Amino acid sequence: MNLLITNIKELLQIRDQSVKKVAGEEMKSLPSLKKAYVYVKDGKIEDFGLMSNLDTSGMQVDKIIDAEGRIVMPGWCDSHTHIVYAGNREQEFVDRINGLSYEEIAKRGGGILNSAKKLQEASESELYEQSRLRLETAICQGTTAIEIKSGYGLNPEAEIKMLKVIQRLKRNYELPVRATFLGAHALPSDFKSDKDGYLDQVISMLPEIAEQKLADYIDIFCEEGYFSVADTERLLKAGQEHGLIPKIHVNQFNAIGGVQAGIKYNALSVDHLEEMRTEDIDSLLQAEATMPVALPACSYFLSIPYTPARKMIDAGLALALATDYNPGSSPSGNMNFVVSTACIKMKMTPEEAINAATINGAYAMGISDTHGSITEGKAANLIITKKISSYYYLPYSFGEDLIYKVLVNGKLQ
Ligand SMILES: N=CN[C@@H](CCC(=O)O)C(=O)O
Ligand SMILES: [Zn+2]
Structure with a gap:
């Protein structure tokens, strides 16, 4: 028409x-x-x-x-979401109101592991149904391109189940959907003292993921208590060998060198960036191809610092905005709220925020030639x-x- x-x-x-x-x-x-x-x-x-x-x-x-x-x-263009998940984490939300921190909840086996348990128990069709509703809500709120991550499966069977749900969403909806493999999102309890063994398992999934074209990108949560810079480099190298481009979680709670690891492996984007050192900004200024992505709804929901957008843009950097839609740190896919929050809390101008949520978001999922x-x-x-x-x-x-x-x-x- x-x-x-x-x-x-x-x-x-x-x-x-x-x-x-x-x-x-x-x-x-x-x-x-x-x-x-x-x-x-x-x-x-x-x-x-x-x-x-x-x-x-x-x-x-x-x-x-x-x-x-x-x-x-x-x-x-919402370049960072985790909309494929089962159930929700409303109890943890109330636990945080009553004084527990996000880190404390995670240490008790809640957080990502709580979502992984729920997801492992859900069938692929239940998961598809829940995810489809989230996607449709986001579309009604103006999202017309989206990236979706795995990372709540934490074992090969459940990670593939998530990626297949993303693949079905890709096929059934007209908006561009980009898939990211985030097997290294957290350490499951059966690998509690064997991080290398878990990474071996994640890496062993790459041939199947590449062969079935189940993911466009590879991601890892590079953070104290999750995966180190060395782990990140190891995984990104393996991902690259299977044609997966890095888009990674870095500097959410601690700046430990994840930005530099991402840049070293030509990351399309480095996301979160709530904690930024001068050297991180300097590194990004040298990394023309890597888009920094801020997730203000996560800062809002967890009451953690906002990405220092003013400092970054004033230094000459690009910045994209995304929702981080997920059950633990940002249970909302509303980009309108993200744009408002970026203006209100990060002092981005309306022009900067709209650029960050359209053309720069499109760049952060590799589609700025056709969208944004x-x-x-x-x-x-x-x-x-x-x-x-x-x-x-x-x-x-x-x-x-x-x-x-x-x-x-x-x-x-
Ligand atoms: N930080 C890592 N991953 C998600 C949150 C995961 C969760 O709490 O379920 C994020 O981007 O904020
Ligand atoms: Zn995320």
Whole structure:
């Protein structure tokens, strides 16, 4: 179906094809057109421009949406989620309110191990059903590209079950879904004193994962009490040998050199970054290909520091924003909340936050050639907002549902 969106109050994030991501000062600018139109043909952005230049003579239009008073922009690109999980961890949420820390809960066998137990007990179809609902909710909230990790299986059978659920989501939904193998998310209790043995097991899964094309990326939780820098390097090297590109969890609670390990193995992204040393920023400034990713909903939910976005962007770095949607540290897939929180708590400007959640998010999942901006030839994955005064209102009016319509490949969701 070919679609013409007319009378758009403001069309955000218009870029030419050469822009793959934006960094530093560039993040302050969000190119836009006021009083604009977008023409969508065969699921792609065929043309856009000012209403005053609209010439419909060569267009085959099946449907017109009058977007008077509304903003149109690329859909959110959520480059870091764990939406395939079973049940939830609401009891741990209350335990934390009553004084336990995330680390203390994990040490007692809760946390990731609690989710792993639930996931191991769930059938693939139960898991698919729960994950599908989370995905559909996120789409309604404007997410039109998503990365999803394994990592709650923690044994070969359950990890493959998770990856197969992600593969089914990939096949059944039109938005881009990228899969990440996070077998090294935590040490399961049967390997409590045998971390090397567990890593051997994780590495032994790589040939099957590569052969069945079950993952695009490889991830590890590089953190004190989880996996060391040496473990990280070992796994990333093995992953690379099987064609898996690193996208890793680093610097969430402690900065131990994970950023440098990721860069050494050409990580597409290094994610979390709540704890950043000057040397981590300096290393990233030398690593053109690696996107730093901040997860403000996790900082909010766990009451831990926010990624020092101001310091990083002012130093010249790029930054992407993602939800980290997972049962333990961020049980929400709402990118609107993430963008608001980045503005409110990390002092990112609305322009920086929207760039971070669209074009830079797309880069962090390897799809910025086809998604993340209003560019001729890119997928028509779009948000049409409710009638609002300006795009500042999106992060300002936090918690309000401002999404009117979501389109994936030009189709209304
Ligand atoms: N930090 C590691 N992994 C997840 C949380 C996992 C959990 O608590 O279930 C994260 O990105 O925050
Ligand atoms: Zn995560």
